[in-house]
Amino acid sequence: MSLPSATGMTADVAVAADATTPGRPPALELRGLTKRYGTLTAVSSVSLSVAAGEILGLLGPNGSGKSTTLNLVMGFIKPTAGEVIIHGHSLRTAPRAALQDVGGLVEGSAFYPYLSGRLNLQMLARLRGLPASRADEVLELVGMLHAAERTFGDYSQGMRQRLGVAGALMHRPRLIVLDEPTSGLDPAGTREMRALLPRVAAEGTTVVLASHLLTEVEQVCTRVAIMQAGTILTTGAVEDLLHQRPRWRVRLAPDARPRAAELLRVLPGVRSVEAAEDDLLVEAETDGESLNRALFAAGLVASELEPLVPSLESVFIELTERTPAP
Ligand SMILES: Nc1ncnc2c1ncn2[C@@H]1O[C@H](COP(=O)(O)OP(=O)(O)OP(=O)(O)O)[C@@H](O)[C@H]1O
Ligand SMILES: [Mg+2]
Incomplete structure (x- = not known):
């Protein structure tokens, strides 16, 4: 007679403890x-x-x-x-x-x-x-x-x-x-x-x-x-x-740039390649080493290669401009 109720109580207590420890409600x-x-x-x-x-x-x-x-x-x-x-x-x-x-x-x-x-x-x-x-x-x-x-x-x-x-x-x-x-x-x-x-x-x-x-x-x-x-x-x-859209800045000699752009565009993980003054801006889900290795294998040498961290401001402007106010 006392057994089922005792078991029931234990179960209740266990549930209550679960609900208050890791599953604490959000603030x-x-x-x-x-x-x-x-x-x-x-x-x-x-x-x-x-x-x-x-x-x-x-x-x-x-x-x-x-x-x-x-x-x-x-x-x-x-x-x-x-x-x-x-x-x-x-x-x-x-x-x-x-x-x-x-x-x-x-x-x-x-x-x-x-x-x-x-x-x-x-x-x-x-x-x-x-x-x-x-x-x-x-x-x-x-x-x-x-x-x-x-x-x-x-x-x-x-x-x-x-x-x-x-x-x-x-x-x-x-x-x-x-x-x-x-x-x-x-x-x-x-x-x-x-x-x-x-x-x-x-x-x-x-x-x-x-x-x-x-x-x-x-x-x-x-x-x-x-x-x-x-x-x-x-x-x-x-x-x-800030790291949603990884981009890389790749600096190459002017005569190497067109061929490098062509090559990078078809590389796995690369979404876009744009020319910007002396650099190529590469939007890519890949690491800098892979980019560099692909260039090097084609006889192209990047004098500089660095990840670009966007500012929150640029993310913000892009998001708010992409979504027109109703
Ligand atoms: N009491 C109110 N009556 C009518 N419209 C209101 C009222 N309060 C806010 N609004 C409108 O609701 C919208 C949102 O206003 P809200 O003050 O929440 O914006 P906010 O993001 O805090 O702006 P800010 O950066 O200027 O402080 C605005 O278009 C504002 O005119
Ligand atoms: Mg306000």
Whole structure:
């Protein structure tokens, strides 16, 4: 009599353990997320999964739907269709559970200008039911402890932004959402903010940020989702996106170039060969050694042969130009 139930319990426990260990739910999941304003579709059926600990960059030109997506994630606006799931909790059916572990960049105006940075954060701590000492912890994390006693109104734009991030981190959320975190910052402030985000991620917090700055995403993010006209064109590790189309630059004497081009064009793995000033640009799924060996076997000598790593900018331009806005 007791045996079947005991067996059943063991099975249940085993299933529960499986579900919580390697198969931990993603920090954030968007499923067919859509937001329409009248006839304009700001976000169009976006699906995306962000694993815990990632720094994901939403990259896209102005008006591509980045802020709308983040506002949907923060629950500030409601989707027309689709769903936001945070740490396994649906924002639609369990908003409290979904949002309890999320922090967003608090706008500078949310702080009292006549109080010190520390006092502002201590008040925020009290509002959230946290000890006042948490204020100094987050001040330290964002590198603002030295300016804790200064009045918020006297802070520079960069300091205000960092205090905003400190506020967002106050309740130790597992996910933080930042919309253009370096907008309005000077180069030094930008550098400080960019250095801060990997520190935050190292503490185990997942970061999702929107940016229209390629360099920012390239420097800070572990993965990027490229948005255009409300849709995600592609997602991938920044590294992988940069190596999608391997190309080689081959330098040869001018008289050798036509024959080399002819030869390379028919080589296995070579997709295209173009002449560019003194070089041949070879798009090929092969290694440089094979290219070099084929040339050498035909009596052609390359004086230089190097892989070309495209910039994220060129990948981005190619992707967004290839896909016309509707
Ligand atoms: N409240 C709103 N009412 C009507 N249209 C809106 C609203 N909010 C956003 N939009 C429109 O939705 C589209 C996407 O806007 P969104 O602000 O999400 O873009 P973005 O990628 O954040 O752009 P940016 O780089 O300029 O910040 C735009 O065409 C915008 O005009
Ligand atoms: Mg925006």
